[in-house]
Amino acid sequence: MELDDAYANAAHIPGAEGYPPRWTQQAAAFRETLSTVGRASLAIPYGDSPCQKLDLFLPEGVPNGVCVFVHGGYWLRFDNSYWSHLAAGPLARGWAVAMPSYDLCPDVTIAGITLQIARAVTVVAEQVAGPVALSGHSAGGHLVARMAVPGVLPPEVAPRLRSIVPISPMADLRPMLKTSMNAQFGLDLTAAEAESPVLMRPMDVPVTVWVGADERPAFLDQARWLAEAWGCGHVVAEGRHHFDVVDALASPDSAMVAALVD
Template sequence: MELDDAYANAAYIPGAADYPTRWADQAEAFRTQLSVVGRARLGLMYGHGTRQVLDLFLPDGPAAGLMVFVHGGYWLKFDRSYWSHLAQGALANGWAVAMPSYDLCPRVRISDITRQIAQAITVCAHEIPGPIRLAGHSAGGHLVARMCAPDVLPEDVAARLVHVMPISPVSDIAPLMQTSMNADLKIDPTEAKAESPVFQPAPEVPVTVWVGARERPVFLDQAEWLAKAWDCAHVVQKGKHHFDVIDGLADPNSDMVTRLLGVAE
């Protein structure tokens, strides 16, 4: 299809095939570590499907609030088990961290996944009091951006949002209709308009759009489109590509975590 190469990340990242195994190994080791000390609540159901499950990691002491990380994979692959280690940065700063899985296309539509993520955040919000911060990567960046739209989250949950960080987000899903992925995504013009964050009203909650400087041009464009549409903060991180741009979430002192959690506020 016309835009297959433009939206292909792995082909342009050295050692790309090694990343999923590395992520999974790091995530499993971290879950084991937190489970031993009783700070991991694994496999919490937030819906009726077998993939509508989340892991909740707890800080050492009362939680300052809730951070939710939503994974990517073009709404087609991965689950929460690959990313647990990315909770380290927020946990070390006193925040509880939730990581949901969700149903994948073509079993469901992107609009269904949006509703599932809203439900996952709502369930977590009932477990952890205080402010809520959202981060998501790639398709997950799209999904956390969608949480800023009116009437997606319940009013009481939306009122608790204090910062949203779409990382390398797909902010306009219409171009994906010109990729072979759309055989499974099944995006049509109506859904493209309804599910693209660039067409949402600019939210009142602070947003930081984050992207790696070494990403594919279309992802630099997608990030810029959202930052301009919402007139929000926009960080282009030097030296980072689509797969390692999320590494900062695991570092309690990284610029990404500092911005996400408002440590310097």
């Protein structure tokens, strides 16, 4: 369809096919290491379906708070097992890190996934005291941005939000109507507008939109649209594309981690 290529990432990243296997290997090694020292609680259920589970990684000592990372994949693919190693940055800064999986389209609507992530954040907040920081990549960027909208998180959790960093977010879902993926999303204009953060007003919480300078123009636009609509921070990371822009989360000294926990 008209916008299929505009939103195709792998086709425009050299060696794209090698990224998922590397993510899987790095994530598995990270979970093993943290499990060995008793700092990983895996597959904690937060809902009724098998996909509604999360992994929780703990720092040494009492956590300063908890970061929640929500994965991407166009609401269609992946789960939390690909990304565990990205917890390393906030962990080294003394923060717990939770990574939820969620049901995927077409088994659930995008609006349904938003509700699942709100429930996951609520369960995490019940388990770890202190402030809550949210980051998410691509479709996950959309999902954490939705958490900033009044009424999505329960009133006992929303005031604890410390920061939100949507990374390469899908902020306006209306272009998805012009992609073949919409056969699985099942969006019409009303549903797309109802799930588009650019059309909403956020709570008073610090938001920094992050995107790689070498991403597809459509993703540069999506990030800019959200930053302009919300009047929030906007970082364009030089030399980064859609698959490696998230790597900064693994580094405790990165500006991305600082935006989350400082």
